[in-house]
Amino acid sequence: MGKMMIGMDVAKEWIDIGIAGDGRVKRIANNERAIDAWLAKIGPDTIGLVAFEPTGGYERHLRRCLSRAKVAFKQVHPNEVVAYRRRRGIKAKTDPIDARLLAGFAAEELTRRELEPVPEADEVLRELTARRRQLQALLHAETCRCDVVDSAIVRKSLQAVIAILERSLAAVDKAIAEYIASSAHAQTSQRLQTFCGAGPAIAETLIAELPELGHLSGKKIAALCGLAPHARDSGKRRGHASTGHGRPGVRKVLFNGARSAIQHNPVMKAFYQRLVDDNHRPGKVALSAVMRKMLVTLNAMIRDGSDWRRAAKPAA
The missing domain is CATH 1.10.287 (Helix Hairpins)
Structure with missing residues (x-):
């Protein structure tokens, strides 16, 4: 309470900084020296939360500085900011406007959520x-x-x-x-590959692009990767639930892993056949369900520090 909610619009060469409740916007260079100097001047303890959007890698300096200063931050999905912009009726788009918008989003939206700590990515x-x-x-x-x-x-x-x-x-x-x-990732990689259907590519991608693995619940990790179906029901109408957004790189390797798992992993094979044969699900829908089950299982393995225990026994 009483701490600043800050929005940062990150560009290649600079960062625009907006503070909720303050119409002014400050611009600093997008390098670690400038960011560290700004944090030292304003005081990390006075910051409640920093919100920014992904910018294809230009935000990496900001992430490092905020992590070192132990400042809470949240990388916001652009679609959420677009929806917030529409609700506010803001049509103009400039870097300072986006910084103020992100600050307002942090103060009005993110503070209501239960934000999980963000593990440091490699x-x-x-x-x-x-x-x-x-x-x-x-x-x-x-x-x-x-x-x-x-x-x-x-x-x-x-x-x-x-x-x-x-x-x-x-x-x-x-x-x-x-x-x-x-x-330090060696043991995690070996553990993930004990799951029948997860090879080196899946283990390496999950370690690199999903540092939250093992830190979130099954539902949250599935939603983070875009594998949680979104219902589209209204009144008596039952719409088609769909998945999407999240981490496309993770979904791509899980797709290939799921295709292997339904052939060679007895648990995943039985799960897939039950969905197709008994529940009459289309093959692609059933495969998406296998991807989700794989991810939830791998998440639980890392969380509990245990290998896959249901692998098929080798033939005598």
Whole structure:
């Protein structure tokens, strides 16, 4: 009570800072030296909460400084800010307006919620896994082009690029494996891979992009990754519940993991077949349910510090 609710609009070169109840906006450089100086001047103990939107990596300096100063912060989904903007009837959009809007959102909306502490993410590992995902997308695109091209010159060019991408991807995969093996994440990675259907790619992605794993309940971790169905009912009408938003990188690897699990994991296979055969769910809907069950199970394994105990016994 009595502490400042602050909104920060993060750009590449600067940060606009708004305080709830104060119309003024201060602009500082987007680097750790400037942010640390501002925090020291204003006093970290006077700040109740800082809200900001994800900006594709430009917010990393801010996250580090706030974490070091032990200031509570929340990275807000842009859709929530858009909805809040509409409720407030604000049509203009500038950096100072967005900073004041985020400050108001923190004071009026976030203070009503039960905010979970945000675990510190491993930025090095996150960048490595992001780079692997980029290389995989580029490799897939070039391979598809090579499959349909007629010109020998163009095919030769594509094959050269594909070879470079494959070497780069192999180097990044090796770097990720070595980084995890030599870090505190090694045991977590080994534990996640005891689940039949979760391989190195799933373990590495969850560690890098879902630091909340093991710290939230099953419902919250599913919602965070966009695997919790949202009901769309009104009166007597029953709409189609859908999933979405969240962490697309996590959902992508869980999709591939779920396809493997329904083939080789007896628990997940029985769960999938029950949904399809007994409950008459479409295959994609049932697969989404398997993804959610996988994530909830992996979350519980990390939370409880236990390996997967229901793996199929090897054949005699």
